[in-house]
Amino acid sequence: MDVEQFRKAGYQAIDRICDYYYSLQNRPVTSNVEPGYLRQHIPSTPPEKGEDFQVIADDYQKFIVPGLTHWQHPSFFAYYPTACTFEGMIADLYASSTCNPGFNWTSSPACTELEAITMDWACQLLGLSPDFMNSSGVGGGAIQNTASDSALIAVVAARALYQRDHPGVKMEDLVIYTTTQTHSLGLKAGLVLGLTVRALDVKAEDRFALRGETLRLAWQEDEERGKKPFILIATVGTTSSGAIDNLPEIQQIVRNHPSLWIHVDAAWAGSALSCPEYRERCHLSTINELAHSFCTNFHKWGLVNFDLSTLWVRDRKHLTEALDVTPPFLRTTHGDAGTVIDYRNWHLALGRRFRSLKLWFVLRSFGAEGFRRYIRKTISLNQQFADFIAESDLLSLVTPPSLALSVFRLEPKPKSPDKPLLSLESLNNLNKLFYGRISARNDILLTQTVLNGVHCIRFAVGAARTEASHIKQACELLHKEAELTLEAWEHTTLEDAK
Amino acid sequence: MDVEQFRKAGYQAIDRICDYYYSLQNRPVTSNVEPGYLRQHIPSTPPEKGEDFQVIADDYQKFIVPGLTHWQHPSFFAYYPTACTFEGMIADLYASSTCNPGFNWTSSPACTELEAITMDWACQLLGLSPDFMNSSGVGGGAIQNTASDSALIAVVAARALYQRDHPGVKMEDLVIYTTTQTHSLGLKAGLVLGLTVRALDVKAEDRFALRGETLRLAWQEDEERGKKPFILIATVGTTSSGAIDNLPEIQQIVRNHPSLWIHVDAAWAGSALSCPEYRERCHLSTINELAHSFCTNFHKWGLVNFDLSTLWVRDRKHLTEALDVTPPFLRTTHGDAGTVIDYRNWHLALGRRFRSLKLWFVLRSFGAEGFRRYIRKTISLNQQFADFIAESDLLSLVTPPSLALSVFRLEPKPKSPDKPLLSLESLNNLNKLFYGRISARNDILLTQTVLNGVHCIRFAVGAARTEASHIKQACELLHKEAELTLEAWEHTTLEDAK
Known part of the structure; x- marks a missing residue:
């Protein structure tokens, strides 16, 4: 690839990244590929002759993008955020160019x-x-x-x-x-x-x-x-x-x-x-x-x-x-x-x-003020989520929310004082079922954890594009899944009792 | 920075990388900055308010590029090559964009x-x-x-x-x-x-x-x-x-x-x-x-x-x-x-x-054939250099050339059989002087080493843009520096003898 071919391919890459970010919200968060999917699309040996770069760039869109988990998706609440920025991308590009x-x-x-x-x-x-x-x-x-x-x-x-x-x-x-x-x-x-x-x-x-x-x-x-x-x-x-x-x-x-x-x-x-x-x-x-x-x-x-x-x-x-x-x-x-x-x-x-180049670009472009604004926004979004959990009769916080992270579980409030609460083991099984349902969805991603024997689910806010509407959507979705989990659970429990 | 601002800044970055590669050959290989140069240009505290990205991008050109050692320069023969490619840059950009x-x-x-x-x-x-x-x-x-x-x-x-x-x-x-x-x-x-x-x-x-x-x-x-x-x-x-x-x-x-x-x-x-x-x-x-x-x-x-x-x-x-x-x-x-x-x-x-993305892009774009062509070219360029050293009456190989690397030193052939050869210590001192002269130049970069007590200089070929003309140039330059080193050396030795 000579300089002018790079200019063309580079412009195209920039355009395609723009398209990616415009479309991000409408994509599923997770991929639905099965293990081994890529070996079906890519030859098992390297090509002997060089290929046209346009074909390679197109293959990235066709075979790689569908196999990505979209960590920048506004409904990505799993693991921890990797809030990347356009400033960081440009810095990475410059860094790669001088090598x-x-x-x-x-x-x-x-x-x-x-x-x-x-x-x-x-x-x-x-x-x-x-x-x-x-x-x-x-x-x-x-x-x-x-x-x-x-x-x-x-x-x-x-x-x-x-x-x-x-x-x-x-x-x-x-x-x-x-x-x-x-x-x-x-x-x-x-x-x-x-x-x-x-x-x-x-x-x-x-x-x-x-x-x-x-x-x-x-x-x-x-x-x-x-x-x-x-x-x-x-x-x-x-x-x-x-x-x-x-x-x-x-x-x-x-x-x-x-x-x-x-x-x-x-x-x-x-x-x-x-x-x-x-x-x-x-x-x-x-x-x-x-x-x-x-x-x-x-x-x-x-x-x-x-x-x-x-x-x-x-x-x-x-x-x-x-x-x-x-x-x-x-x-x-x-x-x-x-x-x-x-x-x-x-x-x-x-x-x-x-790598300092991206730290420099980001801190200058956002300024200390813009950096803090982002941090405060994500903490406030998590507070919004934690408030929802606190008010829910199905879900409860396992420990108080910490900054932009909440840990919760499905734990229905007893319907009457004489009806006993579930044992820890039953609650854990219930939450495994609950998490199984959530993780089967591809429009949201959360991860599970175990805190001193208690099975629970983490909700980590931080993707740069997450807004209040995405939190609201997540709350509704989790409430619905909680209801469906309980229905299935009660059905199973009744079946077991027969 | 929103998506459209990124498109603009991204295009500009691509253009500037093109400019960089067009101008690379005419730049010095090394920077002439002194330790601490950058603190004179950059505030000691991060900005409170965000800055315009154009200013940041311009500062990269103004303050960072002049402080780089240009590893991609065709006259870079130091350390080892880091032969980077445009395909690799585009892959790094995509990788950074999904994060x-x-x-x-x-x-x-x-x-x-x-x-x-x-x-x-x-x-x-x-x-x-x-x-x-x-x-x-x-x-x-x-x-x-x-x-x-x-x-x-x-x-x-x-x-x-x-x-x-x-x-x-x-x-x-x-x-x-x-x-x-x-x-x-x-x-x-x-x-x-x-x-x-x-x-x-x-x-x-x-x-x-x-x-x-x-x-x-x-x-x-x-x-x-x-x-x-x-x-x-x-x-x-x-x-x-x-x-x-x-x-x-x-x-x-x-x-x-x-x-x-x-x-x-x-x-x-x-x-x-x-x-x-x-x-x-x-x-x-x-x-x-x-x-x-x-x-x-x-x-x-x-x-x-x-x-x-x-x-x-x-x-x-x-x-x-x-x-x-x-x-x-x-x-x-x-x-x-x-x-x-x-x-x-x-x-x-x-x-x-x-990172596999850049390996994929490079292996596909070059093909196995193109990859081998590059390797063979660099080995043959090194052979050209080694031949020059072998024929020189001032320089000699310390050990046979290995693939795309030669190790040599200044070791003048005795002018007459009765004139004694220099001792190892003298030769080492001579070569320190020689390397000092070479490393003071900014149009070529080589590094030194010591092989079982013998001070010598490495010549590592591999920058993707190095051609026969750059090898020829390097040979001429090294020959000239060898002559000048010997002149200075003989002058000093004569002075010492007085």
Whole structure:
């Protein structure tokens, strides 16, 4: 493809993306393809001769688009949002066009410098301490692929620091603390590193947040048996229910255990810190005093296209001392002099894409004001949903709504005081049936979870195009499905009783 | 930005990328910015109000482009190529526009299915054994970020397997084998995982390839002292000099050590396997019999835009058993039934971008034929360069050229038989001076390396727009710089002698 062919194909791609967004609302949210569908349309071997690009572009529309789950659909309430923006797409396009892996300053100065600056912007947007800014020269931030990578890096840095301060400690004795509600990133870091993960219990009455006393008791127990907890992955906004670990209580406990690295994973909820009114709820001031590292994913609830996970550390040398590898072919004058950041020592890989460009484009185009407006809108839409659930006689919230996430279940209010409530097991079965019905639909997408044995359904607001009308539609649809589930359930129960 | 504003901004971005490629050849390869340049142009805080996108797009041209190193420039011979293509850009744009992290089949079926199919295409293109194909149901391939990630994953899978087969083995006793020429990815995997890395010696007379006997002796030594080597990261095409480890000899040795996982890193050179005439030199048949895992980066010498590292394993369950984490909110009917691939268990993170799209676009648009044409062209351009060096009376090859990479140094042929040759130390100093002169230029970019104590310079061909004229230009320029370096050197030496 030469330059003029690219111009033509590029214009067409832009036009087709416009068509996609115009038609998005009228598409189903999910695809109805069956496993293996694509092998029926695509040859099993690569073509020997090059093909015309128009055919390829058309095949994307014909075979790929129908197999997509539309995460940008206004009725997508599953997993977590990946609210992408047109600004982000254009930045991704520019980044792809220069294709320069900025692993050190020299390999492409603008990549390193823009990352250092925009990470400082994001730090300020969220109200994080200036200690975390690159301009501090001590702390700093770098863009990672995902929150899993960020957590893994934090654990590696914490382990290296702990091993340095405790020579001779055995890997087998090291323990990573998470809670039972921590994202799978905690368990995965343990698997990757071959380290023990201890998931601390949390309770429904604490809204699934880790309490200080639980940490204290676990610590005492582990100390007695010679185990060495060296990091706690605390969460602000868990995936399952948006739980926020009790960081002020944790702070009291770790005063006596300064060797415990505190990594705060706010992969999803971190964007809410842009709004001053949510900072106290998210324990921002404790984060600023306590956290060794902090992560949020702007590619989730932060309007930046996947992937852009931001990781800040209070002391950059804990990263570089853990990860620095500088072979001769990567040595540069500026790197040797220490006058520049060489980001390759701040992450797992060597090469890295030019991702700060999309953070820059989005933060400038929206401004802090526009970013907060989006966050507030999604939280208010979720409140609208939570109000509906609270008023429903069929559905109930399992835990209070957290920011832009609600967790609910089908739990009919007893018709008369003498009619007994359903057992937990029956309620769980009822909700499996309920979720089965919802997930069979293709005009809405929600995901399920289990909270301390309770089967429930998550409703995560955040797609950039979701409006009040979509929430209303979702409420009506869920109410209807709840009624139909109960009908089917009562029928089955009656059948069983016969 | 609404849809119509995106159309306008998108067209403009396409046009500006066209302008960029038209002007590329006339630009300097490197930037002349100084560390910290960008902070002078960009405010230190994010804007409160949103800005007009035209201003943002213009600032990209004004402040970012001048700070880029142009990896696509035809006179870029540094590091390794990242030969990106217009097809790849359009695919990246589409991928960014749907923004669906395909961590399991359900989260976006097309993403998983296209990855499974295109990885099989790439497997066939390179002549890898059908054992590695996803369609085998046993082996399979997945796209990773970089070769560092691929190697890290291979080490994790190998460690998990070894620990399972050797219960009670201590982490402190585990050893990763690399060579002194292995890319920093080996050392980094060791740092990340906290495991010992033993870099085996290689010799110039073996063209820096690992020999079987070296491996045998190391193994014997480690066995005697109770150490447990569990993986060898072998390289086909090292970064420094393109060395190809002697896999047939290694195969003889590991026959007696079946617990040693062999990961073959062909990050750069793997693309050459597309051409039958290079398969023997790259030990393809041994790879097909021996390797537990194999990696090459299509984003290096494979015409696909960064990042696209392909990792194949002979047995997929070694990945999934090492990395599987399935919390309730990720459970799906198809996943539970095992009828689909859930790629999240094949890599480090949870979320993943839709990268197979660019592999698909590129392989279709070029065809296997076009892909091989590009590989052959770059190898022949490097041969042209190597011929020039061989004929030069000032420059000499440090080791025979490998595929599209030459390593050379300034080493003037003695003017008369009685005039002594320079010592290694003097030659190294001379070459530091030589490289200093070359790296001060902005119309060409090469990188240096050190091969067993010998300072030398790498010449890596592969930018998609490099033609014979650019090689000729580079030869002339290097010859001129060599002359000037010698003049300056003789002047200094004379001064010293005074």
